[in-house]
Amino acid sequence: MHENEHEMKYSTYIYVWLALVVLTWVTVAVASIDFGNAAVFVALLIAAFKSSLVVAWFMHLKNESATIKWMVATLFIVFAIFIGITFTDYPFR
Amino acid sequence: MPSHTLDDTVQNGESYLDVKGRYTGVFGWIFSVDHKRIGLLYLGSVFVFFTVGILLGLFMRLEQMTMGETLMTATTYNRLFTLHGVIMIFLFIIPGTAGTLGNFFLPIQIGAKDVFFPRLNLLSWWLYIAGAVMALLAIFTGDGMADTGWTFYVPYSTQTGTNVTLALTAAFILGFSSILTGLNFVATIHRMRAPGMNFHRMPLFVWSLYATAWIQVLATPVVGITLVLVILERTLGIGIFNPAMGGDPILYQHLFWIYSHPAVYLMVLPGMGVISEIIPTFCRRTIFGYKAIAWSSVGIAAVGTLVWGHHMYVSGQSSTASIVFSFLTFFVAIPTAIKVFNWVATMYKASIRVEVPFLYALAFLFHFLIGGLTGLMMAAISVDVHVHDTYFVVGHFHYTMFGGSVFALFGALYYWGPKMWGRMYHNKTAIVALVLQLIGFNTLYMTMMYLGYQGMPRRYFDHLPQFHDAHLVATFGSWFLVSGLLLMIGTLLYSVFRGEKAPANPWGGTTLEWQIPTPPPLENFDEIPTITDEPYAHKEEAV
Amino acid sequence: MSNHAATMVAHKHPSDVEGAKIGMWLFLFTEVLLFGGLFIAYAVYRSVYPEAFQTAAANLDTFIGAVNTLFLLTSSLTVVIAIVALQKDKQKMAVWMIWATVLFALGFMVNKYFEWSAKIHHGIYPGSPELLADHSKGEIVFYNLYYTMTGLHGLHVIIGLIVFFFVLYFIKRRPxxxxxxxxxxxxxxxxxxxxxxxxxxxxxxxxxxxxxxxxxxxxxxxxYEPVAEKRDPRNFVKLENAGLYWHLVDVIWIFLFPLFYLIT
Structure with a gap:
C-alpha cells in the first residue's frame, strides 16, 4: 500500500487483544478487593494501561511521526490541567 | 512609492474573481472550495451579522437614554443583550478574523495553493450559516429569543420559557464550524508550508492563527458538551446541574468558562497577528523580537486555558480556587506585554509611513492597553468582587474585544482589502470614519467603566437617577460610534466595487501575499516559492 | 479549462497521508474533549458523593458490562485485522472482518438495550418519580451521568456502525x-x-x-473487479480512519466500564 506504512502482522494484534482481555479480567477481579478510596485509582490505572495499549498498537500511534505524538501529548496535558484546576475548587469548598 | 512590486515578473494566472468554475453567479461562490472565495463569503456574512449586532447595541443605548420603560420592556431588553452577545461573539468575532482573513491569507502567507482540506473549509462556512439561521429562528419561534445573556447560566437557562434550546443548538453548530476551521489550519500549517519556510520563517499572523486553531480544537468541544447538557436538562430532564437532583450549577460555570475564557484569546490572537503584520510594513523595517512575538502567541494560548475561574470569584467557588485563578491570570499579562513592547520597539526611530491601516494599529494599541490593564485590575479578587457584573466589566471587555480585536480587523481590511478585491479605499473618508469611531468608542466605553465603578450593574434595563447623566453621555458616544462604523462599512463597500485599481504591493509589504498579482490568481502561485529569509526582511531603499 | 482548474483545487495533494492523519487525530481530540467535559463532571460529582456512587454502582450488572467490554475489545481487534488484511490485499478477509466488527457492535447495542430497559423498567431513568423519591441526591447524579455518558457513547457506536457500512460499500464497489x-x-x-x-x-x-x-x-x-495495484488506495485510508474512530470509541468505554460498574 503506502511505502511508509509499517509491515503489520496479525499475530501482534492478537497478543495485544489477549493482554486487553486479561486486563479486563484483572480489573473485574480486583474490584472485589476493598482498596477503600484507592479503588478508583486502581481501576483508572488499569484503564489507562489498557487504553494506552489500544492507542499505541491498535491506533498505531507508536509508528506515527513525532508531530502526531506531541499533539497527543498536548491533548492529555491540557485535559489533565482542566481536571486538575477544577479540583482547586471542590475539595476546598 | 511602492517599493518592490513584482510587476516585471508578472504571472499569467487569471484572478480568482474572474475564474469560472462549474457554477456561475451566486453558486460559484457558495459552492466554491477556493480558500479566497470562502474567506470573502465569511467576510460578507460576518459583516451582515455585525451590522445587526451594532443596531441591537444602539437600541440598548437608546433605552438607557431615559429612565423607566421607554422603548422596550425589560424582557425585550434581556432578549436584546442576549442576541447582541450571541451575534457579536459567535457570529462575528470568533469567525471574524480567522474565518475571513485567516482563510484568505494563511495559505498565501505560507506559500500554499489552498488549505489542507478545502472541502471541509466550505463545510465549515455552511455550518456557520446553518448555525446563524438557527439563531435567527430562535427569535421568531417558540417563546422568542433566549433572555439569559450569552453565557446561558444555569439554573435560569434551564427554567426560562424562552427559546434557549434552539439558541444553544445554534451555538453548538457554530462551535463545530469553528472546530473545523481550527483543525484545517493546524493541518495546513504543518503540511503545506513552502519549501524553506520553517516555523521561524512564518509570518506572525500565521503564528497567531496557529495558536488560535489549537484553542479552537481543544476548548470548543468542552463547551459543546456543556451546552448539550443544558439542552438535555430542558428536554429530557437530565438535571446534571440541577441542585434538586444533586447537581451543582457552579460546575456549569466551570465547564462554560473552560471554553469561553480561552475563547476571548481566540478572538484577540488573530487581531494581534494582524497588528504584527501591519506594524513592520508601515515602519518599513523588520519586526523587533520576532521569536518573542511568535512564541508569546503560543504562551497566551497556553496560559489562557488556565485562568477561566477568574469569571467566578463571586460564584461560590472555593477561595482556594479564586486565589489560584487570580495568580494564574496575572501571568497572561506577561506574553501580552511582550507583544506590546516589541511592537512599540519596532516603531522606535522607524521612518513610519502613516496610512489608515497603521492608524488602526495605533488605535488597537491604545484600546488594548486600557482593556488589558483594567483586566489586570479585575484579576485581583478584591477589586473584582466590587466591580463584578457592573458596567466596568462591560467597558473592559469592549475595550479588549471591540477596541482591540475588531479594530485590528478593521485595520486589516484596509491593509489587505486592496489585495483581496484589487481596489483601494478612499483615504479621506476612511480617516473621517476612524475619527468618528475613536470619539464614539471612547466616549461610550470609558463612560461605561466610570458607571460601573460607581455601581451601575450590567444587564439592567433601567437605571437610578444618579447614573442618568453618564448614561446620556454614553448614548451620545454610541451615536458617533455607529455613524463611524456605518461610514466605514460604506467606504469598504465602495472600495470593493468602485475603488481605484490597486497595485500588487501598495504598502511595500514583504510577506508572500504581496509578491503575487492583485487580485491573486486561482492557485495563488504559478510556482511554489522557496523561502530563504525571514518574513519581514525589508531591503534598504532610497525613499 | 477553468472547470478543470476548479476541480483541481479540491484534489491537489491526495498523497499527503501524514496531513490526512493529523486531521483525523485532531478530530479525535475533539471527541476526547467532548467526553472530557463529562469526565470532568463525573470526577467532580464522585468527589462530592463518594458513598452514593458506590451504592448506585452496585446496582449495575458487572457481568453485562464486562461482556460489553469484551465485545468492544474484540471488535477493535477485528478492525485492525481488517486493516492488515486490506494492506496485504486480502480483500475478502477484510470484508469479513468488517462484518465481524459490525456484529460485535450490534451485540454491544443489544446488551445496552436490555440493560437500559431493565433499569427503566425498575423506574430508574432521568427525572422518574421513583428515582427522585427513593434515592439520595448522589445516586440521582450517578444515574443522570450514567445515562448521559453511556447514551453519548452508544450514539458514537451507532455512528461507527454507519461509518463501517459506508466503508464496506466503498470497498465492495466495483469501478x-x-x-x-x-x-x-x-x-x-x-x-x-x-x-x-x-x-x-x-x-x-x-x-x-x-x-x-x-x-x-x-x-x-x-x-470490473480491479487487480491489486488498480484498487483505490483511498479505501485503505477510509478504513484506517474508521478504525481510528472505532478504537477511540473503545478507549472511552475502557474508562466508562470501571467508572460505572466497578467502583462498588
Missing part, C-alpha cells in the same frame, strides 16, 4: 470505467456484436452489429 476503442477493433472481437449501443442521453440505439463503418470510435463502459 466503472469508460474507454475508447476503434470500431474496427471492437467489431472483430468475438461476442461484442450483441452489446447494446446507447446514445449520450441514455437512449438505446440498438446493438454493435447494427453500427456501420462510418463509426470510428466507440466508448465502451466496463465494470
Amino acid at each position: 466503472v470505467v469508460t474507454e475508447e476503442m476503434p470500431y474496427e477493433i471492437l467489431k472483430n472481437v468475438r461476442g461484442t456484436s450483441r452489446l447494446a449501443v446507447v446514445s449520450e442521453k441514455g437512449e438505446e440505439l440498438g446493438t454493435v452489429a447494427q453500427l456501420d463503418d462510418k463509426v470510428e470510435l466507440v466508448d465502451i463502459r466496463l465494470t
